[in-house]
Amino acid sequence: MTDPRGVIEAVWRIESARVTATLAGLTHDVGLAEESAQDALVAALEQWPESGVPDHPGAWLTAVGKRRALDVLRKRQRWQRRLDEVGRDPTTGLAPAGPDADVVADAVGDDIGDDLLRLVFTACHPVLSVPSRVALTLRLLGGLTTGEIARAFLASESTVAQRISRAKKTLARENVPFAVPSGAELAPRLASVTEVVYLIFNEGYAATVGEDWMRPELCAEALRLGRVLTRLAPTEPEAHGLVALMELQHSRASARTGPDGEPVLLAEQDRSRWDRLLIRRGLAALERARALTDAPGPYALQAEIAACHARAATIDATDWARVAALYGELARVQPSSVVELNRAVAVSRAHGPAAGLALVDALRAERALRAYHLLPSVRGDLLARLGRHDEARGEFARAAELTRNDRERALLRRRAETGGRSTPTP
Numbered sequence: 317m318t319d320p321r322g323v324i325e326a327v328w329r330i331e332s333a334r335v336t337a338t339l340a341g342l343t344h345d346v347g348l349a350e351e352s353a354q355d356a357l358v359a360a361l362e363q364w365p366e367s368g369v370p371d372h373p374g375a376w377l378t379a380v381g382k383r384r385a386l387d388v389l390r391k392r393q394r395w396q397r398r399l400d401e402v403g404r405d406p407t408t409g410l411a412p413a414g415p416d417a418d419v420v421a422d423a424v425g426d427d428i429g430d431d432l433l434r435l436v437f438t439a440c441h442p443v444l445s446v447p448s449r450v451a452l453t454l455r456l457l458g459g460l461t462t463g464e465i466a467r468a469f470l471a472s473e474s475t476v477a478q479r480i481s482r483a484k485k486t487l488a489r490e491n492v493p494f495a496v497p498s499g500a501e502l503a504p505r506l507a508s509v510t511e512v513v514y515l516i517f518n519e520g521y522a523a524t525v526g527e528d529w530m531r532p533e534l535c536a537e538a539l540r541l542g543r544v545l546t547r548l549a550p551t552e553p554e555a556h557g558l559v560a561l562m563e564l565q566h567s568r569a570s571a572r573t574g575p576d577g578e579p580v581l582l583a584e585q586d587r588s589r590w591d592r593l594l595i596r597r598g599l600a601a602l603e604r605a606r607a608l609t610d611a612p613g614p615y616a617l618q619a620e621i622a623a624c625h626a627r628a629a630t631i632d633a634t635d636w637a638r639v640a641a642l643y644g645e646l647a648r649v650q651p652s653s654v655v656e657l658n659r660a661v662a663v664s665r666a667h668g669p670a671a672g673l674a675l676v677d678a679l680r681a682e683r684a685l686r687a688y689h690l691l692p693s694v695r696g697d698l699l700a701r702l703g704r705h706d707e708a709r710g711e712f713a714r715a716a717e718l719t720r721n722d723r724e725r726a727l728l729r730r731r732a733e734t735g736g737r738s739t740p741t742p
Contacts, residue, residue, distance in 0.1 A: 320365035328357055331374040332459035333544075334432060339381050341431035344494045346438055347484035348385055350456055356381035433548040434494050436541075439483075440509040443490050448483040449512045451476050457544075458537050468534050469519065470526045506549070510558045510615060513541045517562050521569075522721075529579045529723040535566050546601070553608035556601050557616030563598030564622035567591040579727050583631040595626045614650040617642055636666035653682040654690075661694055669701040689718035693728060700736025708736040 332353060340349035356377040370376040439453045450469075454460045460468075466476045486492075497505040520534025542559040549555050571589040574580055602623055605616045612620070621642045628634040643659035656679055664672020676695050685691045696711030712732035716725050 321361065323369060324357075324360050324364055327360075327369065327373045328377075329459045331377055332357075333435070333457045334374055335377045335381055336456050337431035337435040338378050339385055340435055340438070340494055342382065343385050343389065346435070346456070346487050346494065348388060349381075350484065352381040352385040352388070353377070355384040430496070432544070433496050436509055436545060436548065437496055437505055438487065438492060438494055440505075440512045441487065441492050442505070442508050443492060444483050444486055445479075446512070446515065448479045448486075449508070450515055451479040452483040453512050453541070454516065454537065455480050457541055460537070468531060506552060506554065509545065510554055513538050513545065514558060514562070514615070516541070517565075521565060525720040527722045529573055529577060529721065530569065532569060535562070535569065538562060539566060546604075551608060553605045554613040554615050556605035556608065557613060557619050560598045560601035560605060560619035561615050561622055563594045563601060564619060564626050567594035567598065567626065577723065579723055581727075582625070587629065590626070598626065599623060612649075614646060617646045617649065621646075631665075634665070636662050640666050653679055653684045654688070657685065657688075657691060657694060664698055664701070669698045673698040673702065687718055689715045689724075689728075691715075692718070696731065696736055705735030705737060709733075712736065 335356065336349050336353045339352050340346050343349055343352075359380050360373075360377060364370075435456060436453075439456050440449050444452065451465055454465050454468075455462070462473050462477050462480065465471075466473045469476070496502075516534055517538030520531040520536075520538060523529065523531050539559070539562050542555070542562055546552075546555045546559050567590050568582075568585060570591065571585040571587065572580055598619065602616065602619045605612065605619070609616075621639055624635050624639050624642070640659055640662035643655055643662055647655045647659065657676065660672045660675035660679070663675055673695070676691070676698060679685055679691065680695075692711040693715035696708040696715065699705070699708040699711060709732050712728050712735075716728035716732060719725050719728065
């Protein structure tokens, strides 16, 4: 191997989720599974540069990880036997139950796909905070290091490490089962999974803080996770709706920034640079979502909106009346001030800026939007389109103060300087 570490890292990215999922299926302990998988990676880094990459690297990593997990379990059992007398339940005389090392040693595991799906639902369990779910998902399912996750979200490594550590401890303390929910539990748990994946995608698509307008590596990871989810849960319409939305949104990636990384707004984008393959894949995923339900959920509805943009040759050729109607349906399914703000933009395109401004002004008292930079940004654009450039200047200046993204702040300040003249709608 000319670059052993690079090869091993590439293999790890491909195999880590399956290895961890299989070990978690055997031990029913996510923390132990993740640590054992990491031990297997260390062993690979030590041995593969000399021995070469095995023919079946995933199986090699799983076997080594299983041996590490068995060692830990046997040590725990020896220690537990010493504590049995003090640890017995006085009412039953029984010692606390835990994973049996002999059972794990004999187990061959269930289907890897089943284990992977269990791991997805466990990492995204609602008992964890949203930041912890995101960090644990990227760690267990994305194979990202703590440093990579920290850089992606502009957090310190110690903060991310603490989130991951607390998450694993919480799962153990709360006895969260390593299982796929069923019945009435499935829908809310699936919503937690899709929320985490979409949060990862959104942070990549429009970074909330920092110097970069986009973080493509996060978009790519979210897309990979979404595609995995649709393979593991092929009959869930919102999983396909989420993938459709991400494919369609991400198709614009290369046109969303200029040569120096500056933001390029939708109306200014060169649509010939939109990725037609991603658009086709997104539309196909949307068709699968449609075929699975007559009542589309939030992700499928947002994908329908993205499809309207994807099909239009120019911003003026967009079916804005349909976009506005879809936002209205989305507001009914998932009420949100942000959705109403987006609907106002669509209405302004379909029926004129005055109609959109009336809707935006009605939202100015909404508590949820008081610190939301896109409210004054949208209002500034509508005022500029009405020729009220002095008023628009103040709105863009306020939006620049509210945003935490450096690239977006620079764009909004430029718009404030011109009062929105010759600058299109976001």
